[in-house]
Amino acid sequence: MLVPPPLMEETRHHGSIASAYKKKCSPCRQDDNSQGGEGPTSCLNLPEDIIRQIHGLMPLRDAARAACVAHIFLRSWRCHPNLTLSKESLGLNGTVVRNDEMTRDLVSKVDNILKYHSGVGMKKLELQLMCCKKVDYCYLSNWLHIAVTAGIEELILSLPYGKVAYNFPCSPSGSENSIKYLQLAGCAFRPTAGFDCWRRLTKLWLIDVLITGDELESLLSNSFTLEWMVLLHCSAIVCVKIPCQLQRLSFLRVGQCRKLQEIESNAPNISTFHFFGNLVKISFRGALQPRDIQMDCSRQSNIFYYARTKLMPSVPNVEKLSICSYNETINTPTLPAKFLHLKYLHISLIGDEAISPAYDYLSLVSFLVASPCLETFIFGVHQPDMKHDSIIGDSSHLRQLPEHRHDNLKSVMIAGFCSAKSLVELTCEIVENAPSLASLTLDTTHGCYSSDGVGKPGICVPMGRDSLEEAQRALVAIRTHIEGIIPSTVKLNVSEPCSWCHAIEH
Structure with a gap:
């Protein structure tokens, strides 16, 4: 047999x-x-x-x-129909061998599987070759030829990152128009104008792929059915231009493209936009602006200021906004523009060093004032060494802004709550002007931080002596200035250092 x-x-x-x-x-x-x-x-x-x-x-x-x-x-x-070929799926993950032996065994197994496959019914081919130090690219060409000849719909090719050597064929011979999902990693991709290919493509992922902005534009110019596009670590792209012909494109994620300077979208129906990396010029010229935006520029300063003054006025239809900043040295200004559709706002301030003591947390009210439909507000602040003026020992009155109403605000969370006076003032302003508020969570620990800065109370990480002392001051500030003004209709949740952290401290 x-x-x-x-x-x-x-x-x-x-x-x-x-x-x-x-x-x-x-x-x-x-x-x-x-x-x-x-x-x-x-x-x-x-x-x-x-x-x-x-x-x-x-x-x-x-x-x-x-x-x-x-x-x-x-x-x-x-x-x-579905071939996912990797060292794990082929039983090589438990074998301790040199990299060249691993590569030889993996290539041999993949080659035999594809040679014995009839090609009938093949819908997905996933080649996970990131563990391979060197692959004979003649094998790759043969494998891809088998796949496209079979009329494959989903193709995933992952080669070692940082070692771009293989040129993925921009117009593979065979039934290339059958491919709907294309994911490439660790190779070069050089589409040129004039190729009537990829007409059925709906999802495109390019990770550590050598492709220029012009080549990407050539690819997109004929991909009329494209719905999702992800570009990560594509170091040769300077400008991403998305043509208006992409009527179905709804999801765009761009991140960590080292030379990138501009993103210009003319696609009319992009609803979700995620960006990670150094800030670039961003413009949406389509009929509708994105409704879900994530901006993670955690290595740059004053992203709050940028979001309030430049980003938000250009996307008035945004409903969900998440932004991350490394530091803020300029207070967030109050401007007349309103964002009538914004319902969810998550902003994170994450500094490896002390966040500037000049930044006034109370100025964040600008976001709330501009968003009359806002329902959820999350503010995550991580400052290992708090330099702001503490409210403990300060006998001066709390500042009060001109009365603003946050009529639809229901849930507020401040992760990394500290005793900074301006942060206490921000909290009091929200409580006193949000009649629909149902839940207020104040987390005085660093246990609420995951790798992306999203607050997740209850996941504890050890706290140092300085952080524990600041957490105790924050708890005093809550009891002294906040608990007394909480309406009976609002549930106050206060997270404090766990008993294990206290045990280490003592």
Whole structure:
């Protein structure tokens, strides 16, 4: 019987699988189309198309093992629709070998699997080769040819990052127009004008791919069905230009493209825009502006100021806004422009060093005043060494701004709450002017921070002595200035250092 060669050796060490299968399926009928061999077939008396569907849902290794013990599964294996080929799926993750041996074994297994595949029914091919130090690119070309000839719909190719050497064919021979999902990593991609390819492409992911802005524009000019686009670590792109012909494009994520200077979108229906990295010029010239925006510029200062003065006026339809800044040295100004659709605002101030003591937290009211429909406000501040003036020991009155109403504000969370006077003033201003407020969470610990700065109270990380002392001052500030003004309709949640942190401190 012809067994899947890449997993033949492994199957020899799993004889119990075949024997157990034979026991369950006895008596078994013989397969007349088994190339002369004999073996068990399905004992479930199901139609072969149903068996193929079941086989197609199995993890790759289980599907290959089934093919080793049953001819009906062997026929199905040659038409397996989803091939995810990596060192894990091929059983190489537990083997301690040198990188060149790993590469040789992985390439050999992948090559055998694709050679024995009939090409019929193949819908997805995922080649995870990031562990391979060097791959003969003739193999890659052959594998891609098999995939596109089979009319594949989803193609994922991941090569080692930072070692761009392989040129992915901009117009692969075969049925390239069948590809709907394309994800490339660690290679070069050089589309040029005039190729009528990728007409069915709906999702495009380029990670550490060598492609220029002009080449990207050539690719997009014919990708009329594109819905999602992600560009990460594409160091050759200076300008991203999205043509107006992309009527279906709704999701755009751009991040950590080292030379990038500008993003210009003319696509009319982008609803979600995520940006990570150094701030660049951003313009949306489509009929509708994004409704969900994330801006993570955690290595740059004054992103709050930028968002309030430049970004938000250019996207008046935004409903959900998340922004992250490294430091703020300029107070957030109050401006006349309103954002009538903004309902969710999450801003994070994360500084590796002390955040500027000159920044007035109370100035963040500018965001609230400009957003009459705002329902959720989250402010995350992480400052290992608090330099702001503490309210503890300060006998002066709290500042009060001209009366503003935050009529729709229901949930407020301040993660990393400290005893800074201006932060206490901001909290009091919100409580006194938000009649619909139902929940106020003040977290005095650093346990609310995940890697992206999103507040998640209850996930504790150890706190140093200085942080513990500041947390105690913050708790005093809450009891002294905030608890007394909380209406009975508002649930106040206060997170403080856990007993374990206290135990270390003592």
